[in-house]
Amino acid sequence: MATTRAFPHYVPPSLEGGGVEAWRHKGESGCRFVPGSIFKRNEHGHILITFQGLQLSGEREIARAGEAGVHVTRYAKLCLKSGGVDSYDARHRLVAFREYTVAVVPGSEILDDSVRSTEALVRLAVKKYHYKKSPHPQAESLLRAYEKMFGGRFHMETHFESVTALHTPIGCGDSHPRVLTGRLVGSREIDAKWGSLSDLWDSRGCFIFEV
Numbered sequence: 587m588a589t590t591r592a593f594p595h596y597v598p599p600s601l602e603g604g605g606v607e608a609w610r611h612k613g614e615s616g617c618r619f620v621p622g623s624i625f626k627r628n629e630h631g632h633i634l635i636t637f638q639g640l641q642l643s644g645e646r647e648i649a650r651a652g653e654a655g656v657h658v659t660r661y662a663k664l665c666l667k668s669g670g671v672d673s674y675d676a677r678h679r680l681v682a683f684r685e686y687t688v689a690v691v692p693g694s695e696i697l698d699d700s701v702r703s704t705e706a707l708v709r710l711a712v713k714k715y716h717y718k719k720s721p722h723p724q725a726e727s728l729l730r731a732y733e734k735m736f737g738g739r740f741h742m743e744t745h746f747e748s749v750t751a752l753h754t755p756i757g758c759g760d761s762h763p764r765v766l767t768g769r770l771v772g773s774r775e776i777d778a779k780w781g782s783l784s785d786l787w788d789s790r791g792c793f794i795f796e797v
Contacts, residue, residue, distance in 0.1 A: 623743060624739065625740070625743065628689060628797070630689070630715055632689040632690055632691055632715070633689070633690040633740075633744070634687055634688070634689055634690075634797070635687070635688050635690060635731045635734055635735065635794065636685060636686070636687045637685070637686060637727075637730035637731060637733070637734060638682075638683050638684065638685055638686070638730070639679070639680025639681045639682055639683065639684050639686060639726060639730065640680070640682060640726070640730070641679045641680060641681060641682035641726075642679070642726075643674075643675050643679075644665075644666030644667050644668070644673075644674040644675055645666070645667060647666055647674075647726075647729055648663055648666055648667070651729075651776055654733075654774075655774060656732075656736070656774040656775065656776060657773060657774065657775045657776070658775075658776045659775065659776065659777045659778065661758055661764055661777065661778040662766060662776045662777050662778040664758035664759060664778070665725070665756040665758050665764055665766060665778045668756050668757060668758055670756075670757050672754065672755075672756055672757055672763070673756065674725055674726075674756060677724070677754065677756075678724045678725035678726055678753060678754075678756065679724065679726050680724055680726045680727065680730070686723070686727060686730070686796060687796070687797050688723055688727055688731055688751075688794040688795060688796050688797065689711075689715070689717055689794065689795050689796075689797050690744075690746075690749070690792050690793075690794055691707070691710065691711055691715070691717075691792060691793050691794075691795060692744075692746070692792050693707065693787050693788060693789050693790070693791045693792060693793060694789040694790075695710060696710060696789075697789075699786070699789060700786070702786055702787050702788075702789065703783065703784055703785060703786050703787070704752055704765075704781055704782060704783050704784070704785050704787070705783040705784065707752060707787065707793055708752055711793070711795040712795075715795075717795035717796065717797055718795060718796040718797070723751050723753055723794055723795065723796045724751075724753055725751060725753045725756065725765070725766050727751050727753070727794060727796065728749070728750070728751035728753070728765075728766040728767070728768060728776075728794065729766070729768075729776070731749065731751070731768075731794050732749060732768035732776065735749055735768070735770060736768065736769075736770060736774050740770060741770045741771050744792065745790075746770055746790065746791060746792040747769070747770055747771045747788075747790040747791060748767055748768065748769055748770055748771075748788070748790070748791040748792070749767065749768045749770060749791065749792050749793070749794060750765060750766070750767040750768075750779065750787070750791055750792075750793050750794070751765060751766055751767075751793070751794050752765055752781065752793055752795075753765055753766070753781075755780075755781035755782065756778070758778065762780045762782070763780075763781060763782065764778035764779055764780060764781050765778065765779060765781030766778055767779050767791075
């Protein structure tokens with residue numbers, strides 16, 4: 587059996603306050619816990635993930651992932667090490683130690699595979715649920731959220747196979763700018779997929795939006 591390693595200085599989400607008692611005592615924000623779940627949900631039923639920004643450089647993010655046993659693909663590395671005006675270091679880092687919360691929206695909320703585009707998913711999140719519009723979340727949000735999702739419990743509960751942040755795409759040397767995505771089933775991996783407005787997405791994935 588493969589050895590599971592944690593990200594450096596990463597503390598897994600606390601189990602305290604979960605389960606039935608938390609479901610019975612909803613907070614004023616409308617957030618709630620599903621019985622038997624360790625994940626908090628909002629009034630739409632979307633899981634909420636909270637994390638702090640680290641403001642690391644792309645090079646340091648690659649090293650951090652490697653220390654935790656997460657494979658970073660060639661295209662993800664190109665995004666993280668990009669030197670363009672839309673580069674990760676210039677445009678996509680969060681504020682260090684500031685707390686952020688993202689909502690997890692299932693791709694399957696758009697039933698028709700032929701219209702589940704980047705544009706349609708963003709419109710769903712912004713117009714229907716009033717989540718923040720692009721460029722939120724920034725690319726670092728994917729990396730921080732993935733650290734709290736890849737351990738197995740999230741996939742077991744939700745059955746999502748991937749998580750993606752539909753941030754402003756990052757150029758990585760070819761004609762297709764990309765957005766960061768993380769694999770939630772099988773081996774742990776950070777990848778970068780085409781992220782133009784017209785690009786289509788699989789129904790088995792989920793997408794994070796800042797609330």
